[in-house]
Every structure is written in C-alpha cells, then in structure tokens.
Amino acid sequence: MKLKSHILFALSFLAIPLIQAQNTAENILGAKEGLIIGGYGQIDGNFNLDDDNKMNSNGKLDVHRLVTFLGYKFNDKATFVSELEYEHVVELYVEQAFLDYKINDNMSLQAGLMLIPMGIQNLYHEPPTFNGVERTNVDKYIVPTTWREIGVGINGRLDEQSINYQLMMVNGPLGYDNGSANFSGKKGLRGGRQKGAEATVSDFDFAGRLSYFGMLGWNFGASFYKGNSETSDFEADSTQVGITMMGVDARYNNGPFQARGQYILANLENTAEYNAKTGADVGSKLLGYYLEAGYNVLDGKSENELIVFGRYENYNTHEETDGFHANADYDRTDKTVGLTYKLNQGAAIKADYQLKSTEASSEETKHLNLGVAVWF
Amino acid sequence: MLIKRVVPTILVGILFLVLYANKAYAQWVPSEKMLSKAELSVQKQFNIDYSKSAIDLNPNYYELTTNDSIIGYMCLQQAPSKHDMFDFLAIYSSDMKLLKLQILAYRENYGGEIANKRWLKQFLTRPTEKVQAISGATISVESMKMVVSSLSQKMKNWYQVHHITSK
Structure with missing residues (x-):
C-alpha cells in the first residue's frame, strides 16, 4: 500500500511537466513579472603551436567567463538588470547593474553600471553569438571590452524608422592613479577601465549608438564616445587624455551566409603631456578593424548549425604617436579560420586556428583555440 | 491505511495539478490601448467597417464580419x-491565409528588430523555415x-473543424 501511494504521488508530479511543456508551446502566459534568471559562459583551451603545428609551449585551459544574469521585473515599466561575472574562476566582477524604466514604447531611462555602446561585441558579447573562441582583438585593444562604467542614459527603438538608439553620460576610464599610468602603448585604454569599483570621477563622458535594421538581412551600427579620462590628481590636466572614439559596423545574414565587419578609430588628445608626466607610451591614434564571413554548411539539413568562418583583423594601438616613433609591435594582424557548431542558439562548441603577426616582423605565430560557449 | 495514505496523496497531487493548470491556462488580457491599435490595423487592412467576435479557440482570436459575411480573422498573440x-x-x-503581422509591444531592450515590417512580410510569402x-x-x-507557425496551424485546424461542423 505504501509503495502504491508513492507511485501515485510520483505520477501526480509527472503530469506537471506535461502541462508546462504544453504551456511553453502555447505561449499564453501574461507578460513576465518577478525574477529573471539567466547567464552565459565560455570555457576555453588555448594552445600555441610551432611550424609543424605541434604544441611548443604550455597551453591554457580556462573557465574564462562564467556570468550569472539576475534581473527583477517590478512591473511593465521598471526592471533591474544585473550580471555577476567570474573571470578565470577567481576574479569576481559586476558586469552590469542598472535600473531600467520604460517611459513609453520608444524610450527607456537607465541608470547604474552599464555597457558602453561601442561596436558589436561590447554589447553582444554572449559567446554563442559570435564566431571564434575568443572575442575579437579589436574589441580588446581598441574597444576595451567588456567596457562598462556607471552613468545614466536613454535608449529605445523607433519601429517606423527601423532605428535603435542609445545615448548615455558615463564615467570615463581612469588614466592616472596616484602616480602610475593605467593607459599603455600596447593595450591602449584597457588598463583604465574602472568597472564601477570605487570609480574615480573627474569628468563625465558621453557615449551613443545608432543602429539601422530597415534593410532585410542587414544591421548597421554607428557608435561614438567623447570625453576625458579620469585622474586621481584632480588639478593636473597633464594626467588626463581626451578621448574621441568612433565606430561603424555592419552585420549581414542571408540564408546560410553570414558576414560582419567593424571599424573603430580612437583619437587621443594630450598624449604627449600624459606620456611625459607618467613615462607611458600611449599612442595618439588607435585604429582597428575586422572583416568576417561565415557559411552554415548544415543549412536546410539540420536544426543545428555548423558555421565555417574566416576573419581578417588588424588593430594598431600606435596608429599615430605624438612626439616619438610608433612601435611596430603594436600594429597587429590576426587571421582566423574556424568552426562554430551550434547545438542550439544558446549552446555551441567552437574551434579555431589563428595566425598572428605584427608589423615588426614577418614571422607568424600559430594558435589553436577550443571552446565551449553557452547562453541561457 | 488506504484512506490515510492514498487519499491525501491524491489530493495533494490534484492540488498541484490545479495550481499548475491554472497558471498554464491563465489567459493573457491585452490592454484596451493595444486592442484599439490592432483594430486600427485591421481597419487599414480590409478598408471596411466590421464587427468582431471572439472565437471559441481563444478569447484573443476574433472572427471579423461585415453584414454577416466573414471578411477575416485577427489574433492577438x-x-x-x-x-x-x-x-x-x-x-x-476569410480562408485563413496570413495577410499581416505586426509587433504590438516589445518589452526587452534587445531583439526589437523583429518589429521591422520588411522582415515580417517574409512570413506572408515564404515558408516559415525560410524566414x-x-x-x-x-x-x-x-x-x-x-x-507564428503554431498559430497559423491552430487557426487552420480550427477553420477546418468549424467548417465541417457548420455544414
């Protein structure tokens, strides 16, 4: 008798997922309110190869990023969004934390720690959404992805015009911190990201992005950023640089074919004074671009996608320098070919092979990357 | 023994089922504003005065009639x-051909590009998997x-059943 009752009890639970499955298919629930849970992650293997494509040094296996998305929808207008990120397992960051208030169908107000809308990957950085195990290096050395700072902004969508827009006033990167330079010739602005952690403010900066999706298959974007870097020495102008960054990008989809490209240019002012004061070698112009094309060979044959892709990428943090010779090591080119196998829109296995070179030498280094990418 | 163990278990099971079933079948009710936005689009589509009545499939799906003849259907989904x-x-x-799709409300910051009219028009001219x-x-x-493909299928099924029974 006891056994029977347990079986009955278990059976009553079995019925629940059946009803829920129907529910998902029927989609008749009301607009969601309450807790939203999600996340993304990438687990990578990076290997350096010699001329015979054998490992020539130690490789790296890394839980590169593991991000938990937690949101709360208070009502149809007010939503809180947060992303907590574990990077390389031991580093903990807050990647986003902002309150979003919908004024009307075309406009929302946002305040908090937000992503700077520059280029494609800083906004769309969930690993299954891009090809290649690692993010593009234009989006590491020119756009310091994941670039986020605290500020306020508006964004929205104009359906009639097929335009998404974003405009924000944010804190800038910290270029000078108690005697040391955070910017560098090699990594540009990357070292200055404050990430919302007890961030120093001396100036407010502005960032914006427009994207146009009115042409079938295309998505065009234009981004800008304008302002001054922050400094711990409030009185010293020589510890700040002026930043003007502009970017254009395009993405294209047509059946099995996909392509994307991005061009980012940053003009930095006052670098001669900044370098003289800090001993750094920051360039006065940073430039990077990439072009990528891919083809889904399983198109029409399977629900899954197997994308074969190739990418050419150039990024130079010394495109121009003020008062000293540019370092040709910082003019870098990556050529990448690879595979993205999508088991679903949110889960992918990736592999790619990279040839990296610099303007300083004709030698190319070879790299093999393998990765797992998820988004839910 | 039987009454003590089995009956409460079944009752708990039924309670769960009722709770979940309620949630699963909770009906979404579009706002008045959204409904009038939809009606305006229908007006533009057919360019004729009409009256609407919900069909038994779903209270947000309507049959549209002019002088007792059916001109079409509108579904809020x-x-x-x-x-x-x-x-x-x-x-x-009136013969269940898809004539128009329109996004009435998109709530998230990402993905709103689906409101693009040219993109939505693809559903009218090509099979869904080719969109x-x-x-x-x-x-x-x-x-x-x-x-969309599940909705169109449901409407077609309903239409067939409805027409067979009405004959």
Whole structure:
C-alpha cells in the first residue's frame, strides 16, 4: 500500500511537466513579472603551436567567463538588470547593474553600471553569438571590452524608422592613479577601465549608438564616445587624455551566409603631456578593424548549425604617436579560420586556428583555440 | 491505511495539478490601448467597417464580419523573447491565409528588430523555415517563427473543424 501511494504521488508530479511543456508551446502566459534568471559562459583551451603545428609551449585551459544574469521585473515599466561575472574562476566582477524604466514604447531611462555602446561585441558579447573562441582583438585593444562604467542614459527603438538608439553620460576610464599610468602603448585604454569599483570621477563622458535594421538581412551600427579620462590628481590636466572614439559596423545574414565587419578609430588628445608626466607610451591614434564571413554548411539539413568562418583583423594601438616613433609591435594582424557548431542558439562548441603577426616582423605565430560557449 | 495514505496523496497531487493548470491556462488580457491599435490595423487592412467576435479557440482570436459575411480573422498573440514576452497581431483572410503581422509591444531592450515590417512580410510569402535571421535578435526571431507557425496551424485546424461542423 505504501509503495502504491508513492507511485501515485510520483505520477501526480509527472503530469506537471506535461502541462508546462504544453504551456511553453502555447505561449499564453501574461507578460513576465518577478525574477529573471539567466547567464552565459565560455570555457576555453588555448594552445600555441610551432611550424609543424605541434604544441611548443604550455597551453591554457580556462573557465574564462562564467556570468550569472539576475534581473527583477517590478512591473511593465521598471526592471533591474544585473550580471555577476567570474573571470578565470577567481576574479569576481559586476558586469552590469542598472535600473531600467520604460517611459513609453520608444524610450527607456537607465541608470547604474552599464555597457558602453561601442561596436558589436561590447554589447553582444554572449559567446554563442559570435564566431571564434575568443572575442575579437579589436574589441580588446581598441574597444576595451567588456567596457562598462556607471552613468545614466536613454535608449529605445523607433519601429517606423527601423532605428535603435542609445545615448548615455558615463564615467570615463581612469588614466592616472596616484602616480602610475593605467593607459599603455600596447593595450591602449584597457588598463583604465574602472568597472564601477570605487570609480574615480573627474569628468563625465558621453557615449551613443545608432543602429539601422530597415534593410532585410542587414544591421548597421554607428557608435561614438567623447570625453576625458579620469585622474586621481584632480588639478593636473597633464594626467588626463581626451578621448574621441568612433565606430561603424555592419552585420549581414542571408540564408546560410553570414558576414560582419567593424571599424573603430580612437583619437587621443594630450598624449604627449600624459606620456611625459607618467613615462607611458600611449599612442595618439588607435585604429582597428575586422572583416568576417561565415557559411552554415548544415543549412536546410539540420536544426543545428555548423558555421565555417574566416576573419581578417588588424588593430594598431600606435596608429599615430605624438612626439616619438610608433612601435611596430603594436600594429597587429590576426587571421582566423574556424568552426562554430551550434547545438542550439544558446549552446555551441567552437574551434579555431589563428595566425598572428605584427608589423615588426614577418614571422607568424600559430594558435589553436577550443571552446565551449553557452547562453541561457 | 488506504484512506490515510492514498487519499491525501491524491489530493495533494490534484492540488498541484490545479495550481499548475491554472497558471498554464491563465489567459493573457491585452490592454484596451493595444486592442484599439490592432483594430486600427485591421481597419487599414480590409478598408471596411466590421464587427468582431471572439472565437471559441481563444478569447484573443476574433472572427471579423461585415453584414454577416466573414471578411477575416485577427489574433492577438504573445511569444517569448529572451527574458520577457512580446505581443503581436496576426490578420488572416476569410480562408485563413496570413495577410499581416505586426509587433504590438516589445518589452526587452534587445531583439526589437523583429518589429521591422520588411522582415515580417517574409512570413506572408515564404515558408516559415525560410524566414531570414536578424543579427542581434536571433532568440526573438526563432520564437516568432515558432509561434507564428503554431498559430497559423491552430487557426487552420480550427477553420477546418468549424467548417465541417457548420455544414
């Protein structure tokens, strides 16, 4: 008798997922309110190869990023969004934390720690959404992805015009911190990201992005950023640089074919004074671009996608320098070919092979990357 | 023994079922504003005065009539985006051909590109699986494809049953 009752009890639970499955298919629930849970992650293997494509040094296996998305929808207008990120397992960051208030169908107000809308990957950085195990290096050395700072902004969508827009006033990167330079010739602005952690403010900066999706298959974007870097020495102008960054990008989809490209240019002012004061070698112009094309060979044959892709990428943090010779090591080119196998829109296995070179030498280094990418 | 163990277990089971079933079948009620937005689109589509009455399939699906003859159907439907739901309008002809799709409300910051009219028009001219992807809106695109094709199928089934029984 006891056994029977347990079986009955278990059976009553079995019925629940059946009803829920129907529910998902029927989609008749009301607009969601309450807790939203999600996340993304990438687990990578990076290997350096010699001329015979054998490992020539130690490789790296890394839980590169593991991000938990937690949101709360208070009502149809007010939503809180947060992303907590574990990077390389031991580093903990807050990647986003902002309150979003919908004024009307075309406009929302946002305040908090937000992503700077520059280029494609800083906004769309969930690993299954891009090809290649690692993010593009234009989006590491020119756009310091994941670039986020605290500020306020508006964004929205104009359906009639097929335009998404974003405009924000944010804190800038910290270029000078108690005697040391955070910017560098090699990594540009990357070292200055404050990430919302007890961030120093001396100036407010502005960032914006427009994207146009009115042409079938295309998505065009234009981004800008304008302002001054922050400094711990409030009185010293020589510890700040002026930043003007502009970017254009395009993405294209047509059946099995996909392509994307991005061009980012940053003009930095006052670098001669900044370098003289800090001993750094920051360039006065940073430039990077990439072009990528891919083809889904399983198109029409399977629900899954197997994308074969190739990418050419150039990024130079010394495109121009003020008062000293540019370092040709910082003019870098990556050529990448690879595979993205999508088991679903949110889960992918990736592999790619990279040839990296610099303007300083004709030698190319070879790299093999393998990765797992998820988004839910 | 039987009454003590089995009956409460069944009752608990039924309670769960009722709770979940209620949640599963909780009916979405579009706002008045959304409904009038949809009606305006229907007016533009047929260019004729009409009256509407909900069909027994779903209170948000309507039969549209002029002088007792059916001119078409309008459906207000929800579908999931990444973390929320969006609402759209589907207009069908009197013989259940899809005539128009329109996004009525998109709530998330990402993926709103599916509101693009040219993109939505693809559903009228090509099979759903041939509808193109949109960069940056993949999840909502897939959701829209799934829900539109399921809605059209449901409406066609309803139409066939309805017509057989009415004959």
